[in-house]
Amino acid sequence: MQPPAAGRRTVIENAAIATVDAAGTEYPRGHVVLLGDTVESVGDGPAPTGLADVARRIDGEGHLLTPGLVNTHHHFYQWLTRGLAQDDILFDWLVALYPTWARIDADLVHAAALGSAAALLTSGCTTASDHHYVFPRGGGDVLGATVEAVRELGLRFTALRGSMDRGRKDGGLPPDHAVEDTDDILAASEAAVDRWHDPSFGSMLRVALAPCSPFSVSTELMSRTAELARRKGVRLHTHGSETAEEEEFCRQLFGMGPTDYFESTGWLGPDVWMAHCVHMNDSDLAKFAETGTGVAHCPSSNARLGAGIARVPDMLAAGVPVGLGVDGAASNESGQLGTELRNALLINRLHGRPDALTARQVLRLGTMGGATVLGRADEIGSIEPGKLADLALWRIDGLLHSTVADPVAALVLGALPPLTALFVNGRQVVDHDRLTTADETALARTCARAARTLAARRD
Numbered sequence: 001m002q003p004p005a006a007g008r009r010t011v012i013e014n015a016a017i018a019t020v021d022a023a024g025t026e027y028p029r030g031h032v033v034l035l036g037d038t039v040e041s042v043g044d045g046p047a048p049t050g051l052a053d054v055a056r057r058i059d060g061e062g063h064l065l066t067p068g069l070v071n072t073h074h075h076f077y078q079w080l081t082r083g084l085a086q087d088d089i090l091f092d093w094l095v096a097l098y099p100t101w102a103r104i105d106a107d108l109v110h111a112a113a114l115g116s117a118a119a120l121l122t123s124g125c126t127t128a129s130d131h132h133y134v135f136p137r138g139g140g141d142v143l144g145a146t147v148e149a150v151r152e153l154g155l156r157f158t159a160l161r162g163s164m165d166r167g168r169k170d171g172g173l174p175p176d177h178a179v180e181d182t183d184d185i186l187a188a189s190e191a192a193v194d195r196w197h198d199p200s201f202g203s204m205l206r207v208a209l210a211p212c213s214p215f216s217v218s219t220e221l222m223s224r225t226a227e228l229a230r231r232k233g234v235r236l237h238t239h240g241s242e243t244a245e246e247e248e249f250c251r252q253l254f255g256m257g258p259t260d261y262f263e264s265t266g267w268l269g270p271d272v273w274m275a276h277c278v279h280m281n282d283s284d285l286a287k288f289a290e291t292g293t294g295v296a297h298c299p300s301s302n303a304r305l306g307a308g309i310a311r312v313p314d315m316l317a318a319g320v321p322v323g324l325g326v327d328g329a330a331s332n333e334s335g336q337l338g339t340e341l342r343n344a345l346l347i348n349r350l351h352g353r354p355d356a357l358t359a360r361q362v363l364r365l366g367t368m369g370g371a372t373v374l375g376r377a378d379e380i381g382s383i384e385p386g387k388l389a390d391l392a393l394w395r396i397d398g399l400l401h402s403t404v405a406d407p408v409a410a411l412v413l414g415a416l417p418p419l420t421a422l423f424v425n426g427r428q429v430v431d432h433d434r435l436t437t438a439d440e441t442a443l444a445r446t447c448a449r450a451a452r453t454l455a456a457r458r459d
Contacts, residue, residue, distance in 0.1 A: 073327055118440065396410040
């Protein structure tokens with residue numbers, strides 16, 4: 001399906017609406033009018049009468065309408081290595097999988113990105129960032145393969161040009177054949193920004209720079225990447241404070257913890273967000289809050305790897321920007337963002353605080369929180385006039401949800417509801433849980449073949 005032509009309206013009526021605007025406005029039975037790729041109006045009751053040029057009307061009876069979800073951290077290529085190293089902590093898991101990842105190429109990455117993007121879209125995600133940091137010699141244009149895949153499926157996207165230059169011979173974790181030369185990384189990073197980054201309002205594709213982690217990247221690369229990103233006007237992303245082992249690694253190698261190390265390399269600021277941030281003390285939280293550094297909270301992946309529970313309630317109380325992330329599908333096999341709403345709420349209550357996070361706080365994490373972390377809070381993350389038409393229409397009148405008293409609780413506390421419609425930029429890309437932009441059966445076969453090909457290369 002193509003986006004509605006300029007001036008063509010789509011009207012959604014009779015739905016419960018959670019706008020996630022600054023006031024948390026909700027309508028028990030409201031309407032939204034889309035004009036092309038933007039929201040024209042939202043309000044209580046039926047849509048205004050006399051609207052001209054209405055191309056389509058959708059009856060939202062029995063549904064909850066929310067902003068599309070925003071995924072702030074992922075590794076699309078890992079779609080091909082799900083279900084491996086099932087019982088390992090992060091460092092052992094990485095050592096087990098690096099040799100396989102080092103054999104990917106552009107064709108395999110394209111297949112993996114299709115699978116990952118499809119899982120996100122069909123779970124209510126309209127905007128995603130993907131942290132790709134493995135660039136095998138002779139592997140072709142792997143970043144371009146990811147960009148092409150998301151274009152095919154219609155996902156709004158931030159491509160994170162990742163990197164690793166600290167191999168085992170330099171005290172890092174990745175095998176030496178899986179890392180790149182520092183100068184080559186910087187040149188390729190600048191070229192990626194020049195080739196793809198579109199900073200305009202409504203952009204479907206942006207680029208950020210994203211060295212992988214303190215245990216796979218040199219201090220020189222961290223510092224020079226920060227300088228490059230700020231010269232080019234793009235954002236910065238990396239993994240931070242994910243595990244206790246990472247904390248110890250940083251103290252042994254740098255003589256300080258991860259947050260202090262990031263500060264020393266110019267990696268704190270409102271243009272930076274970190275994935276995980278599980279092991280942070282009060283001083284770390286204060287520095288993130290003071291500088292506006294964001295966090296991608298990945299509850300399922302952190303649980304899968306036994307990394308711990310991030311202090312999300314404390315982060316929010318301190319004013320740290322926080323969004324949700326799936327993380328790579330090799331440490332979160334569902335690959336879905338919608339399920340992270342429920343997991344974020346439940347996991348953050350495990351310390352014995354049943355009010356640690358509310359359902360509405362979690363919905364905000366998955367929408368406006370993510371938009372803020374990605375630097376797009378003026379465009380996406382809430383349903384407001386003038387914002388982009390990225391919306392999810394969830395059915396909540398079926399067997400699994402019809403007796404849940406609160407529509408937002410039905411989404412966040414209940415099973416992930418059926419997705420009647422998902423709009424990205426005013427274009428419907430999901431219709432009754434099925435992609436409109438691809439044949440899911442064919443996609444599944446493509447991904448399975450790619451996974452077998454990659455597994456055979458390891459052997």
